[in-house]
Amino acid sequence: MILSKKTRYAIVALTRLAKEYGKGPIQIKEIAVGEKIPQNFLENILLELRKMGILGSKLGKAGGYFLLKKPDEVNLAEIVRHFEGTIALMYCVSEKAYQPCEFCRDEASCNIRKVFKEVRDTSYDILKRTTLDSLIIRD
Amino acid sequence: MILSKKTRYAIVALTRLAKEYGKGPIQIKEIAVGEKIPQNFLENILLELRKMGILGSKLGKAGGYFLLKKPDEVNLAEIVRHFEGTIALMYCVSEKAYQPCEFCRDEASCNIRKVFKEVRDTSYDILKRTTLDSLIIRD
DNA sequence: TATAATGTCTACTGATTTAGTGAACAAAAT
DNA sequence: ATTTTGTTCACTAAATCAGTAGACATTATA
Numbered sequence: 418m419i420l421s422k423k424t425r426y427a428i429v430a431l432t433r434l435a436k437e438y439g440k441g442p443i444q445i446k447e448i449a450v451g452e453k454i455p456q457n458f459l460e461n462i463l464l465e466l467r468k469m470g471i472l473g474s475k476l477g478k479a480g481g482y483f484l485l486k487k488p489d490e491v492n493l494a495e496i497v498r499h500f501e502g503t504i505a506l507m508y509c510v511s512e513k514a515y516q517p518c519e520f521c522r523d524e525a526s527c528n529i530r531k532v533f534k535e536v537r538d539t540s541y542d543i544l545k546r547t548t549l550d551s552l553i554i555r556d
Numbered sequence: 557m558i559l560s561k562k563t564r565y566a567i568v569a570l571t572r573l574a575k576e577y578g579k580g581p582i583q584i585k586e587i588a589v590g591e592k593i594p595q596n597f598l599e600n601i602l603l604e605l606r607k608m609g610i611l612g613s614k615l616g617k618a619g620g621y622f623l624l625k626k627p628d629e630v631n632l633a634e635i636v637r638h639f640e641g642t643i644a645l646m647y648c649v650s651e652k653a654y655q656p657c658e659f660c661r662d663e664a665s666c667n668i669r670k671v672f673k674e675v676r677d678t679s680y681d682i683l684k685r686t687t688l689d690s691l692i693i694r695d
Numbered sequence: 696t697a698t699a700a701t702g703t704c705t706a707c708t709g710a711t712t713t714a715g716t717g718a719a720c721a722a723a724a725t
Numbered sequence: 726a727t728t729t730t731g732t733t734c735a736c737t738a739a740a741t742c743a744g745t746a747g748a749c750a751t752t753a754t755a
Binding site: 428432452497547553 | 683
Binding site: 560561562593596597602614615616617618619 | 729741742743744746750751752753754
C-alpha cells in the first residue's frame, strides 16, 4: 500500500516549489540536494509534472523549474492519481482505471465493492482538498 | 494503489468460507473453481490464512478449509495489513511498518505526514469495522 | 490394508514494476 | 565560444508479483 518513491518524491518536490512560488526558476540540483532526491530520477519526475501542465521550465543557464499554477490550485489527488495510476484499491471502484470486477456477478449488490468504494471516496476527498499551499511549513 | 491479486483472492476466498461457516471443511478446489482463483495460488493463500490462525484445515480425503473464528470476528484491516504489509501510504504513518521519514526534519510538524495520517486512519477505521459476515450476500 | 483424494511444504520461474543511470542533445546566459 | 542548464531516449539491476511443480504426509473408505 506504500506509495512509490516516485510519487513521494513528486509530492516533496512540489511542496518545495510551492514554498518558492513566485521566485522564478529553481534548479533541479537545488531541489535534489535540498530534499535528498537522486538528481537523475528527479529530472524524470519534474519532466512528467511539466507535461501534466503543473510545472513550467526555463532552459539554459540560470534555468530551472517553477510552478505554473498557484499553490492552492494543485491538489494531491491529481498527483497521486497520475503517479499511482489510481486512488482506488480495486479496479471496480476506480474512476480513472475502472475495470469490471473479475469475481462478482453484480457490482451493484457486491458488498466487497461497497467497502472499497467507501475507502476510495474518503481517501479521494482528503487528497482532493489538500493543496500544495497547505503543505508548506512556514517557520 | 490497487491491492495485489493475493490480497483480493484472500478476501474473496474468506467471504466464501464465511458463507459456508459451520458446514465443515470446504475443499480448495471448490473455492478455486467457484471463485475463479488459480488453485495452486489459492493453496498458498489459504495456508497463510491458516498460519494466521483464521482458518483451520482437515487433512486427507474429505479434507478442506474452514473458518476457525466466527465471521463477525474477522475484519478486513487485518487481512489487508497482512497481505499488503501495511494499511498506510507512507511508512511514517504506518503502525505495522513504521519507518522514520526520509525527508522531513520533524514528523510532528510535517504537513504531508498529517494528510497521509488522516488517510490511513479513516481507511483503517472502515476496514476494521468491516467483518466477513457483512460481506456475505444472502439471496 | 491398499488406494485414492486431499492438504503441506519447499523451491522454482517468467513477467512486470521499481528505482534508478547514462549519454547525446538543445537552449540560453555570459 | 563556452558553460550551464533542461530534454529526451535508451538502458538496467533488483525486487516484487503471480503463479507452477513436485515430493510428501494424512485421512477416508473400499
